[in-house]
Amino acid sequence: MRVGILGGGQLGWMTILEGRKLGFEFFVADDMPHSPARKVADLCFDYSEIDEFVKLCDVITYEFEHIPEEILEKTAPLTFPSVEILKLKKSKVEEKLFLKKRGYPVPTFTVAFKEDLEQKVGLLNLPVVVKAEALGYDGKGQYLIKSLQDLQKVKANHGEKERFLVEEFVDFDFELSIIGVRSLRGEVRLYPPTINYHREGILFYNHTTSMVFPEGEEIVRSLMEELNLVGVLCVEFFYTKKGKLLINEMAPRVHNTGHHTLDSAYTSQFENLLRAITGLPLGSTKLKSHAGMLNLLGVSYEEIDWKKVLSVEGTKLYWYGKEKKHRRKMGHINLVASTEEEVVEKLNQLYDMIYEPIKC
């Protein structure tokens, strides 16, 4: 089976490492000559060579959302999840309108242009969150508005024609996500939920939990059916202080909050994506152990005391080999342990070991 991946980041890299085991071949198309997935692909293509790429592939998937329209047009017939789902996801505004229209629980929101931002923000109670329609990736283009004055920054950064999602600030107890997978044959499996912790809009760490969220599971299942999604869907939720689940966002691809499945689950999210889009039966999503994940953000390999870090029982390193940038996801550590408490304790230990010395 010849699998094409649009995007060459770490999600593609892990998909290929997992898919090698199945005997598949992998082709990567992206616009970054040194991306991680390129290092493990059979062949790599620039976007200018997309026709050749498509000709070689039996099936295509994507590992991030920001793929040019003209590329998607060419890959669409072979692409899973469908390009329509990706387009929906690419607009923060359309995504929320879709969810609301279909009756899914979402935070209160309204849609604004630059010119009526003040007015629309005025409809909600401060603070609110303003999100640019197209730029929601890792918290970029997202603004916490505590007073109307904070809108100056939004206005300075964006053009007249852009739309914004203006959303109530949800006073949540915690954030969680549930990852589902649905195959060409309509088979569906869900991974157990994880509790997620973000920092400045970027996932920082997460862990599995023994809590169950039947309503959340039903939402993921129902969304996959309604979207006729083939592949992986991650839905991120707020769990409010009043005990209500609200959808924060969704991603029709393997997700950072599912990295732990590489070491904790019977079948990883990456393998299940590949099984789903190639007509194979889905693998079990049961967990073999409790697990957690800590992102390595904006750090270099040399800054970390690996002897100390890898001495912590149950740690598994994934280093993506990317050029260091501020806040960039450089790698992650998966952690497996026999109890949820042990996972949380060790994540804290690892945090201290890694980030304390570099004061990050």
Place this chain on the structure above:
Amino acid sequence: MRVGILGGGQLGWMTILEGRKLGFEFFVADDMPHSPARKVADLCFDYSEIDEFVKLCDVITYEFEHIPEEILEKTAPLTFPSVEILKLKKSKVEEKLFLKKRGYPVPTFTVAFKEDLEQKVGLLNLPVVVKAEALGYDGKGQYLIKSLQDLQKVKANHGEKERFLVEEFVDFDFELSIIGVRSLRGEVRLYPPTINYHREGILFYNHTTSMVFPEGEEIVRSLMEELNLVGVLCVEFFYTKKGKLLINEMAPRVHNTGHHTLDSAYTSQFENLLRAITGLPLGSTKLKSHAGMLNLLGVSYEEIDWKKVLSVEGTKLYWYGKEKKHRRKMGHINLVASTEEEVVEKLNQLYDMIYEPIKC
């Protein structure tokens, strides 16, 4: 860290797939242009380019025993486990003499040349096993001698100067192996034992067990110390009908009976080999689940009903992408499950699914 691997087979392939996660680079040297490890290596070298290979590597290991002497001479200073250990292992005769001299429990044996084979065989009770000194790989060069007439085949296949190990036929209850890992820093860990089933001298399937063999563990630990071994050592034992452990053979490398660790252990044998030889702390060898492994021998990808096979909960496919040959190891299936009984039951199911249709 730049790691060189001598040999390009599936053991190297899995070592590289695991080691990618640690951010290491991999170079492969072998004499097979289409070997599995070459497909996932950063750079590949023929034996004629061994000087360039050595220059690039920080550390070197090997994934099979049959590496030419002149190659080992050049790689020796960087090679772990040491080339001396590999040489010992390469001779069935020297291996057994070493073990006996050091007081390890081995089957009764004697050493013969072609000319005194009858006489030496006569010293033991029939049946005996005759093994050519140099060719013990996957049962090649190994003969079960039930009557003196069976020696004709041995004589026809081998030259005058070859030595043979002549060994009592051990009436065993079962076979087991224990894999140990020892690091540059002298840290030692052992994986739990597995029960192994061979067919015509080739490992067919194996599974973890709740039985414990403290004497076997002590042997592996002691052997690693005595050999000053840095890396992985697998010791295969017979468990005799009288309840005694006898060493069948050892291998100073990652081993087929440890493939299950990719999916069952906190740290796989492959990652622990890399940790051991690069000065990193060893990872935990604890298991997250019960597990088994079924080798895919002499089958082609197309012959197997993957939809059926991969529907069995807990299966993980590893397909090496090699050219099909009779009895060749083409891939394996790892299986994880919550109990030992479930593992054994599912291995039987998988056996029927895979081998029944092709009458193999």
